[in-house]
Amino acid sequence: MPARKPVLLYFYPAQSSFVVKDLRLMEQRYEVRHKGFLPAKKWQTPLVWLGQVIFLLRHIWQAEALVCMFAGYHSFFPALFGKLARSPCLIVAGGTDCVSFPSIGYGVFSNPLLGKFARWSYQLAAHIAPVHEKLVWQDYTYQPNDFPHQGFRYHCPDLKTPHTVVYNGYDATFWKPIPNVVRESNTFLTVCAGLNMRFTQRLKGVDLILEAARKVPHATFTIVGAPENFQFTTQPANVRLLPKMPLADLIEVYSGHTFYLQLSMSEGFPNALSESMLCGCVPVVSKVAAMPDLIEDSGFLLPQRSPDLLEELILEAIGTKELFQLGQKARAIIAGQYPEQRREQELLGLLQKLTSAS
Known part of the structure; x- marks a missing residue:
């Protein structure tokens, strides 16, 4: 009879694709017992906290370790119970748990109360695993309305908790160009959830894309993630909206576009x-967080949040002759440097190290 796997408790604020990937990864070595923190309304937060505390009281004594995806309200009690029970x-x-953008009300540290719970969580935790170095500390020059630096060590200046960067990982055998799909020229793509919210449009740079579409009418701009029957108030004719779609369909959309736009004010990894890079798209990104490091010299970098600079950059991108080679280079960067196996080895290795030391 095989030995029973050690117990790991996992907490998350939303069941996103990267949460599902990490769950699957950790289940290779651990018996993962997970608990979401998903209040439908703000007033329900204390009730969800109560459920989390009951869950912790039931399981903490069998747990070899605890993992929280992001810091915030949901990470405070797991970090506290872990400290008390000496489980790392x-x-x-x-x-979002590393930044503050008061100009648009984004980031954990733009909310004073939520920021306190994130700081307490970071202080109580045994270790922090950011998905990129720029989430620890970065100089921020993309737009002038917020802080000159970002990162959890900037917003938590007295923090003593150690950290280890563990990059995201991707399956290059799944994300790859579809050979028989024609990649149309002068086509730009972005994927964005919450497209119907003005806040999201500004955060993700969709407002810039709409302005660029008006200025560059001979290019086509596709935005994936539109709610049913949604249209922008003034939508240029060369902007096409597609609904949220299954991953297999998304591969086909990536494969049919030349460029991928990510013009966010804030990003992690x-x-x-x-x-999209694994599917051969040439990246056009804002100078924010991990993105300049990710694309290296395979794409185009927008240094400041400016419609005029974006227009110039798009025209430069369209006029570039070596686009196929740039797309190949983009794929090679992600496939070579950020494979799923690397995250698996480094995350499981870090957990092994923490549990051995506790």
Whole structure:
């Protein structure tokens, strides 16, 4: 009879694709007992907390380790119980829990109360695993309305908890160009959830894309993630909206576009950008967080949030002759440097190290 796997408790604020991937990864070595923190309304938060505390009281004494995806309200009690029970709590810092953008009300540290719970969580945790170095500390020059630096060590200046960067990982055998799909010229693609919210449009740079579409009418701009029957108030004729779609269909859409746009004001280690690069898209990104490091010299970098600079950059991209080679280079970067196996080895290795030391 095989030996029973050690117990790991896993906490997350939403069951996103990267949460599902990490769950699958950790289940190779652990018996993972997971608990979402998903209040439908703000007033339900105390009730969800109560459910989380009951869950912890039931399982903490069997747990070899605890893992929280992001820091926030949901990570405080796991970090506290882990400290009390001497079971190491690892917080995976993914993006929003490392930044503050008061100009648009984005980031854990733009909310004073939520920021306190994130700081307490980071302090109580045994270790932090950001998905990129830029989430620890970065100089921020993309737009001038917020802080000159970002990262959890900037917003938590007295933090003593150690950290280890563990990059996201991707399956290059799944995300790859479809050979018989024609990649149309002068085509730009972005994937964006919450497209009907003005806040999201600004955060993800969709407002810039709409302005660029008006200025460059001979290019086509596709945005995936539109709710049913949604249209922008003034939508240029060369902007096409597609609904949220299964991953297999998304591969075909990636394969049919030349460029991928990620013009966010804030990002961690963006999945859609990495997936599109694996599918041969040439990246056009804002100078934010991990993105300049991710694309290296395989694409185009927008240094500041400016419609005029974006227009110039798009025209430069369209006029570039070596686009096929750039797409191949983009794929090679993600496939070579950020494979799923690397995240698997490094994350499981870090957990092994933490549990051995506790």
